[in-house]
């Protein structure tokens with residue numbers, strides 16, 4: 001008998017992810033909420049959205065995405081539910097409030113007042129503020145004068161909203177039985193990892209979780225991390241993950257014995273290719289869907305443990321060859337995005353490459369990428385189509401919107 005109440009109550013199987021395509025059992029999603037209603041034409045660029053989504057429709061699309069996964073036997077965990085439960089723990093509340101209240105922006109007086117106010121909220125109210133932020137006009141009534149309060153506009157954010165929570169892939173990623181909490185590089189997203197961090201620390205379901213990476217390390221985002229096969233990782237290095245992030249993540253997974261090879265893959269530092277999973281995702285044990293414009297130029301540095309606690313670096317060499325060698329297969333099959341270079345460019349932008357595998361050879365994809373989906377089917381891949389006209393306005397597809405927590409071994 002254990003005296004630990006949380007572990008006694010939680011009978012769910014332990015989290016573990018060793019591949020991109022092993023049968024998906026449990027996934028973390030975030031149903032978009034009030035934080036999307038904060039987007040305006042004045043702030044959408046800074047908040048990393050390319051348009052102003054119709055929130056009700058985005059929620060419907062997201063519900064259909066979750067339902068598609070459930071219909072394939074996947075357990076869907078919703079981030080807001082996990083956050084509310086976690087915030088029942090005083091330590092989680094303190095961590096969430098600490099990360100949300102920026103004394104440099106608010107000044108000491110207002111920051112103090114806001115922290116006191118937030119500490120009176122019940123978990124569900126606090127969760128809403130941590131996700132959707134707070135404007136100056138929503139602040140509790142002023143006691144005393146604050147220059148900061150006087151000089152801000154009513155709609156300015158005292159706590160910035162986190163509309164990109166939708167992309168649960170980026171703020172954490174599992175490698176074997178450990179979670180890597182990301183160190184997000186864009187200011188609009190940095191606070192997201194304080195939320196995943198507190199969930200993994202204080203939610204009973206994750207009570208026994210060890211870390212593979214921490215939010216205060218060099219920049220690394222989950223969208224750049226691909227588990228090519230057991231022990232083999234590819235890490236995109238570009239607009240988000242930095243060379244230092246890839247190197248320190250490699251060092252960390254080697255030390256923990258989670259991988260024997262890490263491929264560091266340079267990608268263009270552009271919005272269209274912000275993460276490796278915008279140009280390449282795995283659709284089967286030995287197959288990827290890939291943007292043809294980079295197919296032949298994509299390269300990789302091969303990192304391995306050097307036997308003395310450090311990391312050895314080889315290459316660069318062509319990505320497809322380096323990947324096949326590290327995976328111990330003859331070749332990695334490549335399915336191209338689109339039909340011609342213009343269609344491929346359009347469908348890459350609309351996340352045609354950003355598929356989520358629910359099993360080997362079965363992927364969820366946006367229906368709008370007609371040509372890419374047809375090619376996947378021609379290659380024998382089953383495509384579960386979802387609509388994403390509103391969800392896609394944040395530039396992310398099924399893979400970006402999901403953080404697998406448990407996959408069966410291949």
Ligand SMILES: NC(=[NH2+])NCCC[C@H](N)C(=O)O
Pocket residue numbers: 047048049164167169170189222223224274275277278394395396397399400
């Ligand atoms: N894994 C991904 N490709 N995520 C897409 C994230 C999109 C998000 N709006 C951003 O700019 O950060």
